[in-house]
Amino acid sequence: MTSAPELTVIQVPVSDPRVEPLLRELGREYSARYGKDAHAEISRYPDEEFTEPYGGQLLLLLEGGEPVAGGAFRRYDPTTAELKRIWTHSAHRRRGLARRVIAELEREAGARGYRRIYLTTGPRQPEARGLYLATGYTPLFDTEADPETIGPLPFEKHLNVTSRINPPKYT
Structure with missing residues (x-):
């Protein structure tokens, strides 16, 4: 009996070549589901918004050195991180x-002092909708309505922030 390869979590910039498969496959999937070029959606936010100085982060899960999953958050407002590019x-x-991936992003966002996570997913992504409901996110839309009539489906989750990596400095 062999054990599954160990997963490694790494923080990387969008420019890291290991991110490219994430964005390429995500783009193909968006295009297949929504019938248009997904480049505009994937490039909607500047890459630097997913880095530390701007309040964001991108992480990958590696298995045997290869990316198998990933995701990011960006600053939405001073107390809220927005999840993006979960894949x-x-x-x-x-x-x-x-x-x-979501647990790692939530942990890191909380460690940076964010108290809330916000995200949207598309109406043609029932797997994502189910994932967010299963991981404790509150839908900010009528779950009984036809998702196609709503457009992007917003969710939120409040974090229990008990400590910070970089606590505020008081003078």
Whole structure:
């Protein structure tokens, strides 16, 4: 009996070459589901918004050195991080990797002092909708309505922030 390869969590800039498969597959999936070029959606925010100086982060889960899942957050407002680009490689789905990505992003956002997570997902992404409901996110829309009539589906989650990596300095 062999054990599954260990997963490694790394923080990287969008320019890291290991991020490219994430964005490429995410773009193909958006285009297939929504029937348009997804480049505009993926490039909506400048890459630097997903870095520390701007209040964001991008992380990857690596298995055997290869990216199998990832995601990011950016600053939405002073107390809120916005999740973006949550992705699991199509060959590695149904293993709980997206849950792990979300947990890691929530942990890091909380450590940076964010108290709330906000996100939206598309109406043609029922798997994402189910994932966010299953991980404790509150829908900010009528869950009984046809998702196609709503547009982007917003969710939120309040974090229990008990400590910070960089606590505020008082003078």
